[in-house]
Amino acid sequence: MKESIYTIPLMDAMKANDECPFCYIERDLEQHAIRFALGSGASYMEDDVRAQTDAAGFCRHHYKMMFDYGNRLGSALILSTHFKKLNAQLEEQISRFEPAKSSFLNRMKKTAPDTDAPRTSIGAWVADLESHCYVCDHIHANYGRYIDTFFELYVNNAEFRSLFEHGKGFCLHHFSHLAEAAANRLDEKHKKAFYSTLFDRMRSNMKRLEEEVTWFTEKYDYRNKDKDWGNSRDSVQRCMQKDRLSRLQRLQGNLLR
Template identity: 50%
Template sequence: MKDTIYTIPLTDAFNSEDECPFCYITRNLEQDAISFILGSAYMEDDIREQTDKMGFCKEHYKKMYDYGNRLGTALMLHTHYKALEKELKAKMESFSPSQTSFFSKFKKTKASTDSSLDALPHWIKAQDKSCYICNRIDTNFKRYMDTFFYLYTHNPEFKQLFSNSKGFCITHFGDLMTLSETKLNTSQKESFYPLLFAKMEENLKRIEEDLSWFIDKYDYQNQDAPWKSSKDAIPRGIQKLVGTYVQDPPFKEN
């Protein structure tokens, strides 16, 4: 299979023998995004404008702190705070509380139809979901998902890589199920779904058996028995369920 700049990360992920190639890709995308934003990018006006507006989620604030570029993090926090203060002030100034009567306390609560009442709570909730790094990962990840279906339908060698893989985590299995409905035609679905389902069943069972033997190893009767492939059953088992690498150390600046 001839690789290109678009396919190399995907084929590398499937050759990695990871529990989920898309987890492998997502981790690389996340680390690339952290390195990018805390490299020289935070000094670029167009990037800073985006981070000022979007901010970061709590998970990526933690990972940015762990990365180690304190000055870069402080600079982005400072200008994001200034943008946040300005926007919050405008929201609070336009806020108007509802009038509550004695009898209204006993009435069934209804959704507010007053935009001034809705605007501030909705804006606050939106801040929790707004993250420059998440957005960057999602944008690039969608391209890899598109590339996966293109290679699956056009490249027999890649299809064999998929067939030899360890399946996917539950999260990315769901992504594949959703996208396959529009990315594959009826004939392609007839071969794709049985293969995908078989990979999931086979590899969930494999991890379940590894966990079982991990537990059995704590029986004194098995203390001298080999661990087989169960030593890292816990982190692999967690990854298969929720797509995270709990065993990874914090990603730090070189």
């Protein structure tokens, strides 16, 4: 098979010994997008990049990363034109707003608004804004190609298969994507071997984490005070990664459907 720009980063991610190679790739894409937006290349001064950040904005998680990145003036320049655009939209939304009709049943239900099914034009407008983020969109745009490349390498590259067979498996979220995607991307012969390896990797590595984090708790027993930590010292963060389902990942799930 011919190499694509996705092959080397995916091979690197498989070799990184991370709890999930796709989370590793996601972090890489995320950092690349933040650096591109705010870094020394000053892409935020380019009209075409600013048009993209003006339109997409950023989610809360990525605003936090931008703030932590430290280029406060760069962030301010991005925000100044983004807010100009937002305020023009806000004016338009308010000027044509009409409250949704309320039914007796809806008046009885005093729960939080259902943001998945907005009933007003303002609800729909903000839901649309929230479905975009300059950084998340960059990740989405590449993620599908990494999934495709994963299966191309699985079929054609023995080194990749071996990394998969000896790897730490995936977080539950990316595990589910692989389980879903394999159905369409592998023939019957490859499917059987693939699922068997995938399930074996998930079972043994989830169990390993359960044991590591349990040993972490037992280390606090004074009788174990002098015993070795083994691999359990950072098991709390690794368990959280394996089990996590971030908002970003939920969006990816929607895009794959």
